[in-house]
Amino acid sequence: MKLSIDRPATECAAPDRNLNRAERIRLAGWPGEKTGEKTKVLAQVRHSRILDVLAEFGALSVSDVAGQLGVSEMTVRRDLAELEKEGKLARTHGGAVRSEQSAEPVSAPAALPGEPSFQLRTVKNALAKQAIAVEAETLSAGARTIALDVGTTALLLARRLQDRQHTKIFTSSVRNAFFLGEGLAEVYLPGGRMRGDEMSISGPAAIADFNTLWFDIAFIGISGLTAQGIYDYSFDDAEMKRVFLSRSTRKVVLCDASKFSCMSLVHVADLEQFDVLITDAEPPGDIAKALAAAEVEVRIASPARKMAS
Amino acid sequence: MKLSIDRPATECAAPDRNLNRAERIRLAGWPGEKTGEKTKVLAQVRHSRILDVLAEFGALSVSDVAGQLGVSEMTVRRDLAELEKEGKLARTHGGAVRSEQSAEPVSAPAALPGEPSFQLRTVKNALAKQAIAVEAETLSAGARTIALDVGTTALLLARRLQDRQHTKIFTSSVRNAFFLGEGLAEVYLPGGRMRGDEMSISGPAAIADFNTLWFDIAFIGISGLTAQGIYDYSFDDAEMKRVFLSRSTRKVVLCDASKFSCMSLVHVADLEQFDVLITDAEPPGDIAKALAAAEVEVRIASPARKMAS
DNA sequence: GTTCGTTCGATCATATATCAACAAAAACAT
DNA sequence: ATGTTTTTGTTGATATATGATCGAACGAAC
Numbered sequence: 001m002k003l004s005i006d007r008p009a010t011e012c013a014a015p016d017r018n019l020n021r022a023e024r025i026r027l028a029g030w031p032g033e034k035t036g037e038k039t040k041v042l043a044q045v046r047h048s049r050i051l052d053v054l055a056e057f058g059a060l061s062v063s064d065v066a067g068q069l070g071v072s073e074m075t076v077r078r079d080l081a082e083l084e085k086e087g088k089l090a091r092t093h094g095g096a097v098r099s100e101q102s103a104e105p106v107s108a109p110a111a112l113p114g115e116p117s118f119q120l121r122t123v124k125n126a127l128a129k130q131a132i133a134v135e136a137e138t139l140s141a142g143a144r145t146i147a148l149d150v151g152t153t154a155l156l157l158a159r160r161l162q163d164r165q166h167t168k169i170f171t172s173s174v175r176n177a178f179f180l181g182e183g184l185a186e187v188y189l190p191g192g193r194m195r196g197d198e199m200s201i202s203g204p205a206a207i208a209d210f211n212t213l214w215f216d217i218a219f220i221g222i223s224g225l226t227a228q229g230i231y232d233y234s235f236d237d238a239e240m241k242r243v244f245l246s247r248s249t250r251k252v253v254l255c256d257a258s259k260f261s262c263m264s265l266v267h268v269a270d271l272e273q274f275d276v277l278i279t280d281a282e283p284p285g286d287i288a289k290a291l292a293a294a295e296v297e298v299r300i301a302s303p304a305r306k307m308a309s
Numbered sequence: 310m311k312l313s314i315d316r317p318a319t320e321c322a323a324p325d326r327n328l329n330r331a332e333r334i335r336l337a338g339w340p341g342e343k344t345g346e347k348t349k350v351l352a353q354v355r356h357s358r359i360l361d362v363l364a365e366f367g368a369l370s371v372s373d374v375a376g377q378l379g380v381s382e383m384t385v386r387r388d389l390a391e392l393e394k395e396g397k398l399a400r401t402h403g404g405a406v407r408s409e410q411s412a413e414p415v416s417a418p419a420a421l422p423g424e425p426s427f428q429l430r431t432v433k434n435a436l437a438k439q440a441i442a443v444e445a446e447t448l449s450a451g452a453r454t455i456a457l458d459v460g461t462t463a464l465l466l467a468r469r470l471q472d473r474q475h476t477k478i479f480t481s482s483v484r485n486a487f488f489l490g491e492g493l494a495e496v497y498l499p500g501g502r503m504r505g506d507e508m509s510i511s512g513p514a515a516i517a518d519f520n521t522l523w524f525d526i527a528f529i530g531i532s533g534l535t536a537q538g539i540y541d542y543s544f545d546d547a548e549m550k551r552v553f554l555s556r557s558t559r560k561v562v563l564c565d566a567s568k569f570s571c572m573s574l575v576h577v578a579d580l581e582q583f584d585v586l587i588t589d590a591e592p593p594g595d596i597a598k599a600l601a602a603a604e605v606e607v608r609i610a611s612p613a614r615k616m617a618s
Numbered sequence: 619g620t621t622c623g624t625t626c627g628a629t630c631a632t633a634t635a636t637c638a639a640c641a642a643a644a645a646c647a648t
Numbered sequence: 649a650t651g652t653t654t655t656t657g658t659t660g661a662t663a664t665a666t667g668a669t670c671g672a673a674c675g676a677a678c
Contacts, residue, residue: 043655059354062635072657077636093635093664097353174498178487181508189483189510191500191518199490201498205518209500352665371625381667386626402625402674619678626673636663646653 046071046079053126054089054098056156060126061095068127128256128280128301133157135278135301136219139252143216144168147244148176150198150237151221153254161185170215172206172240174199195236202236211243218248220274224262225255225283227290229271231264238266245273257281271296350378355388363398363407370404437565437589437610442466444587444610445528445563452525453477456553457485459507459546460530462563470494479524481515481549483508504545511545520552527557529583533571534564534592536599538580540573547575554582566590580605 046069053060062080066073084091090099133156140146140157144166148154150173158176161169162183170188171177175198180187190206220241224231230253232238245251251274260283271294277283278299283291291298355378362369371389375382389405392398399408442465449455453475457463459482467485470478471492479497480486484507489496499515529550533540539562541547554560560583569592580603586592587608592600600607 058357059351061351073635074637074658075656078656092351092353095351097351174483174486174490177483177503178508181483181503187503189498189500189503191498191510191515194486194490194496194498199487201500206500209514382625383627383668384666387666390627621678622676624673624675626671628670628672630667630669632665632667634663634665636661638659638661640657640659642655642657644653644655646651648650648652 043079046076047083049127049130050076050079050083050096051088052130054096056130056159057126059092059095059097063094065095065127128258129153129156131280131301132254132256132278133160135299136252136254137161139250139276139278139299140217140219143250145170145213145215145217147171147210147215147218147248148173149219149221149241149244149254150176150200151254153256154219154221155179157219157254170210170213172201172210172237174201196234198234198237200234200237200240202234202240207239207243210240211247213247215244215248217250217252218244220244220251220253220268222253222255222259222264222268224259224264225253225277225287226261226263227271227286228267230255230268230274231262232266232268233264235266238268241268245269250275252276252278255279257283260284260287270294350380352388355380355385356392359385359388359392359405360397363405367407368401368404372403374404437567438462438465438563440589440610441563441565441587442469444608445561446470448559448561448585448587448608449526449528452559454522454524454526455479456519456524456527456557457482458528458530458550458553458563459485459509460563462565463528463530464488466528466563479519479522481510481519481546483510505543507543507546509543509546509549511543511549516548516552519549520556522556524553524557526559526561527553529553529560529562529577531562531564531568531573531577533568533573534562534586534596535570535572536580536595537576539564539577539583540571540575541577542574544575547577550577554578559584561585561587564588566592569593569596579603 049069050060050065053065062073062076066076069076080089080091080096083089084096087099089096129152132153136157137160140161145168146161148158148161148169148171150171154171154173155176158169158171158180161167162180162185165184168186168188169176169180170190171180172190174189174194177187177189190201190209192201192203192206192209194201220230222230222241223233230241232241245268253274253276255277257280260279271290274296276297276299277291278301280300280302282288282300283298288298358378359369359374362374371382371385375385378385389398389400393400393405396408398405438461441462445466446469449470454477455470457467457470457478457480459480463480463482464485467478467480467489470476471489471494474493477495477497478485478489479499480489481499483498483503486496486498499510499518501510501512501515501518503510529539531539531550532542539550541550554577562583562585564586566589569588580599583605585606585608586600587610589610591597591609592607597607
């Protein structure tokens with residue numbers, strides 16, 4: 001049984017951050033201004049999210065999408081049926097796959113071996129992570145030097161940044177670099193030994209390589225967040241995260257809701273040490289309080305959620 | 310042991326027979342045995358994975374696929390039966406092999422101008438390059454520190470070296486590193502900017518990182534070889550090749566026969582500066598003479614020869 | 619040939635997904 | 649406000665997929 005994150009149906013969620021500008025504006029204007037076509041928009045938002053995930057991962061399951069979008073499976077099936085009729089995907093038992101003549105050129109690395117395992121891992125909370133990545137991309141607009149941490153969410157962000165010109169991206173993740181390599185951005189890696197599942201380059205030499213630089217913005221992935229700070233499970237990666245945090249004008253932490261109240265091996269930093277938290281759901285009360293006390297801006301990038309007033 | 314998969318036909322297409330099954334699966338990028346998390350795998354996704362492995366290795370076994378995918382063998386058999394009916398593979402006792410006409414073109418990424426795209430070159434002379442890689446692997450037996458150049462042939466070699474323990478592999482190619490990352494060998498990268506189709510890290514910092522080390526053996530890929538020496542089309546990569554050549558006990562050049570008598574932009578080194586040339590056919594007379602004069606050992610790795618181990 | 623171990627496929631039981639129809643809710647129009 | 653339309657959620661029947669069993673078929677070794 002695949003379980004997804006349950007949230008109370010009555011919970012008030014912030015406006016969806018994971019929309020393109022036009023959609024967001026329309027949604028944001030709901031209380032007062034123009035109220036036309038709102039019902040259509042929500043359905044189209046779902047369709048858009050579904051196609052996004054499909055474009056990224058090639059396949060999705062009805063139950064996952066239903067859980068992460070907060071709608072019933074029946075609704076998702078109706079969405080899929082409609083999209084199938086438009087030829088935008090192919091339905092299967094349990095979900096849907098990308099239709100072959102899909103317009104977007106399928107990313108070449110997807111066809112290369114080596115990726116699938118990571119891809120499988122990434123599917124978990126795919127919608128939330130992608131929404132976070134979209135919000136992070138917005139936040140990085142204008143930044144010329146970007147520090148990018150290891151991790152699945154960071155990889156999604158990397159793929160959104162890959163074609164940004166005149167931008168230098170610094171990452172300790174060989175995996176990030178590999179996928180960024182297809183794009184137009186300038187990619188920089190530190191030197192040293194590559195380790196672990198994340199394919200991160202760590203160690204004193206790597207730290208030294210990046211510790212003399214200064215970044216406009218840093219995006220940090222973590223494995224846990226509590227009122228006491230952020231946590232990770234790798235000593236080496238934690239050290240690099242600290243470098244990013246200490247040498248960036250703006251420090252952004254990417255953290256999907258499943259990591260709230262999770263601790264992990266290494267305490268990376270306190271909440272005071274970063275500026276923005278991008279997540280996909282309201283953090284629990286104690287964390288919210290601590291974040292406020294630490295003057296961390298919280299941005300909620302919900303995959304899709306009805307607005308409650 | 311129960312290794313019952315054998316490929317009677319098209320031995321050429323499956324040169325990886327000397328890998329055991331675990332290695333084969335890992336090479337193909339299957340998820341590790343994470344028995345804890347039960348992730349539903351869509352039937353179509355399974356099919357896609359199966360075809361991926363077949364496209365790469367030509368053969369697979371039912372039990373391994375079942376184990377790695379976390380489904381029963383019966384399900385895998387049903388998958389194979391269906392795919393066989395579609396003509397996408399041919400079943401055998403214990404598994405399946407690639408059907409011959411399944412030469413589905415893998416997605417071709419946008420080619421960079423100037424040189425043929427990486428994937429394109431991978432196909433070119435694939436057999437010869439595989440044979441060269443096998444010979445190179447033999448040559449590297451016992452080496453504890455290996456310098457590995459960029460290029461398609463080097464990548465093939467990388468994949469053969471990836472599970473060698475207690476071995477440090479130094480490469481300036483992020484692509485090599487990416488695929489080595491799944492294995493057991495220690496992988497080291499220089500720091501700096503990643504460039505170009507080869508995804509190589511180059512520049513003064515990268516040169517400096519590796520210029521203080523000493524390698525047991527270096528494997529160099531080139532784009533042309535004449536009596537005057539070896540050539541490459543990239544200034545930056547050429548510089549790294551010179552570093553490898555100057556700081557290794559044994560210097561090996563990998564050069565398939567299509568590169569004989571080819572010149573390219575940058576003259577990297579003279580024939581005297583390396584020890585061994587691995588190729589797949591007798592070099593033409595003038596080059597052979599020059600190689601002999603330079604006391605270069607020439608090893609011919611014939612693709613036709615059966616590669617057993 | 620024989621033996622042994624493995625693999626295969628038919629069948630069933632179970633779990634899961636789907637669909638149609640209806641019920642509920644929201645949005646819209648008047 | 650009221651009623652109508654659209655969208656969404658629920659139910660139950662049906663269809664499909666999966667896993668387990670077991671006899672039969674196969675391959676390898678002798």
